[in-house]
Every structure is written in structure tokens, then in C-alpha cells.
Amino acid sequence: MYNPAKAQQRSKSDRRMFSSSDDTAMMKQIQATHAPDGSEVDVKPIIKVIEDIFRIAAPGIDGVINGTQENADESVDKTPVEGFDGILDALAYIINKITCELSCKCSGGADAHTTTMAVFNMLPNYSWEAKVVISLAAFAVNYGNFWLVAQLCNTNPLAKSVSLLKQLPDIIEHAVSLKSRFDAIKSLIKVVLDVTKCIVEFNELPTQYISHETPPMSTAMALIPTASYWTIQSMVACASQITGLLGMSYEHLTSTTEAWELSSLAHKVGNIHGHLRSQLGICYQHIDEKRDAEMYQMLVRTFEMTYPDNSRILRALIYPKDDILPLTEGSNKKRVNIDVLRRKTVLLLISDLDMHHEEVAVLAQIHDEKEELNYEIVWLPIVDRSTPWNEENQNKFQQLQSLMPWYTVVKPSLLEPVVIRYIKEVWHFSKKLMLVALDPQGKVVCPNALHMVMIWGNFPYPFTSTREESLWKDETWRLELLVGGIDSNIPEWIREGKYICLYGGEDIEWIRKFTTKAKEVAATAGISLEMVYVGKSNAKERVKKITQTIIEEKLSSCWPNDISIWFFWTRLESMLFSKTKDGKAAENDKILAEVLTILSFNGSDLGWALISKGSAELARANGETFLKSFNEYDTWEEDARAGGFMPALGRKFEKLHTPQHCSRLILPGINGGIPEKVVCAECGRPMEKYFMYRCCND
Structure with missing residues (x-):
């Protein structure tokens, strides 16, 4: 029979046991009862x-x-x-x-x-x-x-x-x-x-x-x-x-x-x-x-094997199952299967969600001009899985996706962590945009074709590293290499035999003096001169104001939009990265030396200019040297009339060159590619390397 008083006594006993039980002895008791038979x-x-x-x-x-x-x-x-x-x-x-x-x-x-x-x-x-x-x-x-x-x-x-x-x-x-x-x-x-x-x-x-x-x-x-x-x-x-x-x-x-x-x-x-x-x-x-390590090794082995087409590779990268349509087509935003990429050259566009709209715009123009070339671009957005996916990230993704005329994954979470690890460890993705080129069998033929695409557009198709090397062997330092596809007027000016001046910087007083003096010298020398302002990288708002001033004061021609200026400087950086990925030194490469020179001008607070006669005859100098040369035109005018304007200008630059200078070369952070040794564009001596952390919302 139930006894309430005894229950109360038992309850007190339990309380003592709860608070003072010997866990070790208790565990021995419990383990003694445990004899599983399997x-x-x-x-x-x-x-x-x-x-x-x-x-x-x-x-x-x-x-x-x-x-x-x-x-x-x-x-x-x-x-x-x-x-x-x-x-x-x-x-x-x-x-x-x-x-x-x-x-x-x-x-x-x-x-x-x-x-x-x-x-x-x-x-x-x-x-x-x-x-x-x-x-x-x-x-x-x-x-x-x-x-x-x-x-x-x-x-x-x-x-x-x-x-x-x-x-x-x-x-x-x-x-x-x-x-x-x-x-x-x-x-x-x-x-x-x-x-x-x-x-x-x-x-x-x-x-x-x-x-x-x-x-x-x-x-x-x-x-x-x-x-x-x-x-x-x-x-x-x-x-x-x-x-x-x-x-x-x-x-x-x-x-x-x-x-x-x-x-x-x-x-x-x-x-x-x-x-x-x-x-x-x-x-x-x-x-x-453990599972990721196993899957990662499977992915590594997948890329080491040869296949009749690229389906196996693309499924391993994008989505291996057949239960959903993993891609969105850029033109009509319809969901499609990976099979639409079968037996095509595929450029994997890899970026985070902070991709610049200028990058999308330039690539979109190149993509639209591909005509019958058998390749497709697929965007693989890399996001940090350690932070929650929120509305801000979703809006960023959808906004970028809406601008892209090529294929994109339907959502970033489709990419498995091991795929992201492979992209970072094997393809060395960090933050900078990259284009990994796969041939129709899914083999990587260029670990980053972005630079050759930025330089030559669709011309390097099928975007192999061998094709890139071949193009550089046939390339020379010429004006078309700098501005081809950016300014439609320049090819016409070249055909007309005009002198063409590209100049940049953000010192409006120097710009006023330089453009005014350049026009005076051109008139005196009897040459037809066209001038174009190419701005400065990473100074969008300041360059906008300067461009507006140049237009209002009719100082020279300007490019009509920000994208053209961005593309000019990005293209120069692409030339540098493309040239230096094999460790080439500037002193052994005319094009690389000239690219480094212009990029060092961009790193200066002063202006700079480059003058070209036709396509291949070019002379460049910093703003101070150029302005002084024009101010002293009377000292080399006779030389210009006798031997030609461009050779005489080059000789004047040499006379004005002094050992005192301070050159800066500012390059965006990338994973590898920058040579250990970069020589100064002014004196040819090795430059010191510094790290700069920059935040600019201009």
C-alpha cells in the first residue's frame, strides 16, 4: 500500500543522493550491468x-x-x-x-x-x-x-x-x-x-x-x-x-x-x-x-582524368545530381541543365559578391561580340559559408546576376565547400576576379584567362595558355595595344596620320597648362594633334570632376563614361599580370617595361602623357618633363623640323632626365604573378617593395 510519509522520506533520501553521490562508484555499478550481446x-x-x-x-x-x-x-x-x-x-x-x-x-x-x-x-x-x-x-x-x-x-x-x-x-x-x-x-x-x-x-x-x-x-x-x-x-x-x-x-x-x-x-x-x-x-x-577530405581527393582525381566531354567535370564543380536545373541562362533567365555546356569551351567566371559592375560590363560586351565562337561563360560566386546568408547578400547576388548575359548558378550555396576549397587551393582564387578556361573535354587549358580576354577580347579563343604565349610573341608596343576597342576615334586618327596624345593624372592646374602648351607646340610645329584624357585608376569621383572641367573648358577630348577609363587601367594591369606570370623581368621585355612605366606614372600625384605618331612611334614622360619640353620647344624646334617631331621629342626627354626622382608603382593585390624584381621606369634600378592597405570610397 502506498505510504505518503514514506514517500516524503524517500524524497529526502533522493536529494541527499543527488547532491553527494559518488560518481566513480556509481559508474562502476552501471558498467557492471552492461554486457551487450551485439x-x-x-x-x-x-x-x-x-x-x-x-x-x-x-x-x-x-x-x-x-x-x-x-x-x-x-x-x-x-x-x-x-x-x-x-x-x-x-x-x-x-x-x-x-x-x-x-x-x-x-x-x-x-x-x-x-x-x-x-x-x-x-x-x-x-x-x-x-x-x-x-x-x-x-x-x-x-x-x-x-x-x-x-x-x-x-x-x-x-x-x-x-x-x-x-x-x-x-x-x-x-x-x-x-x-x-x-x-x-x-x-x-x-x-x-x-x-x-x-x-x-x-x-x-x-x-x-x-x-x-x-x-x-x-x-x-x-x-x-x-x-x-x-x-x-x-x-x-x-x-x-x-x-x-x-x-x-x-x-x-x-x-x-x-x-x-x-x-x-x-x-x-x-x-x-x-x-x-x-x-x-x-x-x-x-x-x-573526413568527408570533405575524401570528396576533395575525389575532385582532385576527377580533374586528373581524361573524359570524352566536359559533363563529368562540370557536374563535379557545379552540381552532381539531376534533381534540379542548376544553371540560369543569362539572356532569358530560364533554368537550364548543365548539358547545355557539353562539348563547349567553358570559361568559369569566379568571383565573390563584391565584383565591380565595370568588370561585368566589359566582359558582357566581349561576350556579346563572340558571334559563332563555341564557348560559354559560367559564373561561380564564392561566398563565405561561415557567415549567415542574409538579405543583403541575396540582393547583391541577384543584382549581379541580372547584369550577366551568360550562365550563372541558381544560388551560391549550390557549390560544395570542397569545390570552393579546390578553387582556392588549386586555382589560387582569393578575391580578384578570375576566368578559368576549360576545353570541351573539361581539361583546364588556362588557370586564368581573364587577362588575355581583357587585352585581346575574343581573339585568343580557345583561351589556352599556349594561345596567350603565341599572341605575346607576335605583339609589339603600339597604340592599339593600349586603347584598342576603347576609343573608336583613335584607329581613324591613326589612318589619317595624326599625332595622338594620351594624358592622365588628377592635377587640374597641370592639365590646363599642359593642354594649352601642347596645342601651341602643335600649331608651331605644323602637326595635327588629338588629345585624350585617360584619367587615373581608383579615383572615380575626382576624375569625373576633372573630366567635366576639361569638357567645359574645351581643353581636350575625354572618354564619355567611367567604364572606358576603368578598362584602360585594368587592361594595363592585365598586361602586367599576363607578362609576369612566368617571372619575366622588365629589362628583357619592351612591352612589360612600358606597361610598368605608365603604371608608375599612375601611382604618382603628378600628371603624365604619351604621344604617338601612327601606331608604333611612341614617346612618354611624366608631367613635369613633358611640360618643360613643350615650354622649351624653341630649343629643339630645329631638330624636330630636320629629323622629325617624335625623335626630337625623345632626345629632349633624355636631356631633361635627372637622377633625382621618386617613382611609385601601385598594383592591386593578387595571389602570385608579381615578379620578385621590378625595375624603376626612370633609372632601371630595382625598386623597393612595400605593402599598402588602402580604403577609398571615391
Whole structure:
């Protein structure tokens, strides 16, 4: 017979045990009961049924107080639990046995530890997760029986009679007083279920990537016996509280001590759950690393093999499955399959979401001019997976995607982390835009074709490194190399035999003086001179203001948009990167030396200019030298009339050259490609290398 006084005594004993139990001795006791025979139990269907019981019983005392008990027929999921019948046949006996054990021991006044150990002794041959799930199923039967009668006692005669024998009306009468106790039971059940599912989750980890002997997993395995013990003891505590309510006096019914005990136990089990989840997270990280390493090696091997077409390579990079259409077509924004790229040269446009609109505009123009060339561009956006994908990133992606006339992935998350790792480690992507060229079989034929595309447009097709080298062998330092495709007037001026002057900088006073003097010298020398302002890189707003002043004061010609100026300087940088990727030195390469010279002019605060007669006769100097040469035109006018304007100007530059100078060459950060040795454009000596960090929102 149930004795309330003995229950109170047992509760005090449990409190002492909770606070002073010897964990080491307790673990020895638990381990002594553990002798698994290797048989597997599919616990997932059982957990689903357990969750159904707790869910339907969830209104609990609140439902009694508010009269909002759910209709069980409406609440229960009537879908059969797949595979449950066979499991039930094997486990029904042991579940029923533990259900009886919980009822008898809790009614008979046994302390929680003794009852918990009795449960463990009934389950010696089961794994830890099976012990916990079977025990939870047994408790769920008791818990479900209690609330089944409580929910139906007002509507079902049988339930009413049973409730009278259990004295449930007294409990319902004092429902408000008991609310804190039932809330504590509900909270404890929740954390018990969380820990149970966590223990089961450990058992489901893929053994090919993590074994029980692997440190993250072995650490977790050491925690699971303790977690199992406190989980089952929590069930015993809940069962004791529910059983103890039957026949208890009013004083005991209204006591808050039991609610405090259950809350303390819930806190302890909650901490255990936190430790397990943390360790589970470490295990998943270990698994991800192992899986990623395996997938990465598979990707490396994929690129090392030869295929009849590029489908295998593109699927490995973009999306390997057939369940969605992974690409968006640029022209009509329709979703398409990777097969549209089969047996074509593919340029993989790789960038982050901070890609400049000028880059898109220039590449779009080149793409639109490809006519019948058998190649396609595909944008692979690289995003940082460690930061959450937010609305700002989505807007950036969609805005860039809307500007692109070529194929793009439907969303950045389609690219697997191992693909991003491969792009960064093998293709050396950091932040700067790059174009990786794949031939129709998917073989990488140029690790970055961006520079040859920027220099020559579609002419380098099929964009192989060999083609790039061949073009440089045939190339000379000429005006078309600098401005071809940027200014449609210049080819006409060349045909007309005009002198053409390109000048830059952001010193408007120098520009006024230089353009005025240049016109005077041209008139005196009897030459037809056209001047074009090419601005300065990375100074968009300042260059805009200067351009407006030049137009208003009619100082010279200007390019009509920002993109032309951006393209001019970017193209020069592309020449530098293309030339130096094989470690070439400027002193051995006329084109590279001239490119470095103009880029060093751009790094100066002063102006600069370049004059060309026809296509190949060019002379350049910094702004001070050029202006002084024109101011002193009378000293070399006779030489110009006798030997030609351009040779005479070159000789004047040589006379004005002084050893005192300070040249700066500012290059955008890239991964490799810059030679260790860069010589000064003024004196030919090696330049010192510095690092500059720049932030400019101009």
C-alpha cells in the first residue's frame, strides 16, 4: 500500500543522493550491468510513438484547469508506424516488465537509485541507446495511462470509474496547486527526451568517418553511461511523482518541494544534454572534415582524368545530381541543365559578391561580340559559408546576376565547400576576379584567362595558355595595344596620320597648362594633334570632376563614361599580370617595361602623357618633363623640323632626365604573378617593395 510519509522520506533520501553521490562508484555499478550481446534495436519507431504519447498528453494539467483537453481521435497521427510491429513483438515483454517495475518500486517507496539500478539490471544485453529508449517507452506507458484516464474521466464511464479508484478527482480538484509540479515534470520529460535522442544520434554517426576509438567519439562514449543513468533516474523521479499523487493528503499535494527537486534534476540533465550536444557538434565537425577530405581527393582525381566531354567535370564543380536545373541562362533567365555546356569551351567566371559592375560590363560586351565562337561563360560566386546568408547578400547576388548575359548558378550555396576549397587551393582564387578556361573535354587549358580576354577580347579563343604565349610573341608596343576597342576615334586618327596624345593624372592646374602648351607646340610645329584624357585608376569621383572641367573648358577630348577609363587601367594591369606570370623581368621585355612605366606614372600625384605618331612611334614622360619640353620647344624646334617631331621629342626627354626622382608603382593585390624584381621606369634600378592597405570610397 502506498505510504505518503514514506514517500516524503524517500524524497529526502533522493536529494541527499543527488547532491553527494559518488560518481566513480556509481559508474562502476552501471558498467557492471552492461554486457551487450551485439544485437541491434531499431529505436527510431519507438521514439516516434513515445513522442506521440508526450505530445497528446502535453496539455496536461493546463488542459484540466482550462477545460481544453484535445480529442484524442483528432490529435493522434493515424499513419501506421513503419516497421513497428516486428519491433514490438521483440520488446513488448521487457517494456511491460519495466513499466511494472516503475509502478511497483515507486509505489513501494524504493529510492530512485535502487529503482534505476533495477532497470539497468533488466537490460544487460542492450546497447546504451536501447536501454534508454526502452526505459523511456516503459515510462511513457505509465505517463500515458495517467493522462488517458485524466482526460477521459469526465466523458467516458469506464475512465470515470478508474479515476475514482485512483482518486484522480482529488488531483483535479487541486489542479491549480499542482500546476508547478506538473510543469516541472513536463520540463524534465522534455530534457530527458532531448538527451535520449542525442544518445541515439551518436549511434547513427557514420562509422566510415568516425569510429568509437576516434577521440571525439571516444570522449562522447565516456559520457553516455552517465547520461543514461541520469536520464533513467529522471524517468524514475517523474514516475514517483505521478504515482505519489495518488492518495496523497492535501498538505502533500500542495507542497512545492517536489517541484523544486524536479527542476534541479531537469537542470542537471539539461547540462548533460548541453555537454552531449557540444560533443556531438565536435563529432560532426570531425565527420565533415573526413568527408570533405575524401570528396576533395575525389575532385582532385576527377580533374586528373581524361573524359570524352566536359559533363563529368562540370557536374563535379557545379552540381552532381539531376534533381534540379542548376544553371540560369543569362539572356532569358530560364533554368537550364548543365548539358547545355557539353562539348563547349567553358570559361568559369569566379568571383565573390563584391565584383565591380565595370568588370561585368566589359566582359558582357566581349561576350556579346563572340558571334559563332563555341564557348560559354559560367559564373561561380564564392561566398563565405561561415557567415549567415542574409538579405543583403541575396540582393547583391541577384543584382549581379541580372547584369550577366551568360550562365550563372541558381544560388551560391549550390557549390560544395570542397569545390570552393579546390578553387582556392588549386586555382589560387582569393578575391580578384578570375576566368578559368576549360576545353570541351573539361581539361583546364588556362588557370586564368581573364587577362588575355581583357587585352585581346575574343581573339585568343580557345583561351589556352599556349594561345596567350603565341599572341605575346607576335605583339609589339603600339597604340592599339593600349586603347584598342576603347576609343573608336583613335584607329581613324591613326589612318589619317595624326599625332595622338594620351594624358592622365588628377592635377587640374597641370592639365590646363599642359593642354594649352601642347596645342601651341602643335600649331608651331605644323602637326595635327588629338588629345585624350585617360584619367587615373581608383579615383572615380575626382576624375569625373576633372573630366567635366576639361569638357567645359574645351581643353581636350575625354572618354564619355567611367567604364572606358576603368578598362584602360585594368587592361594595363592585365598586361602586367599576363607578362609576369612566368617571372619575366622588365629589362628583357619592351612591352612589360612600358606597361610598368605608365603604371608608375599612375601611382604618382603628378600628371603624365604619351604621344604617338601612327601606331608604333611612341614617346612618354611624366608631367613635369613633358611640360618643360613643350615650354622649351624653341630649343629643339630645329631638330624636330630636320629629323622629325617624335625623335626630337625623345632626345629632349633624355636631356631633361635627372637622377633625382621618386617613382611609385601601385598594383592591386593578387595571389602570385608579381615578379620578385621590378625595375624603376626612370633609372632601371630595382625598386623597393612595400605593402599598402588602402580604403577609398571615391
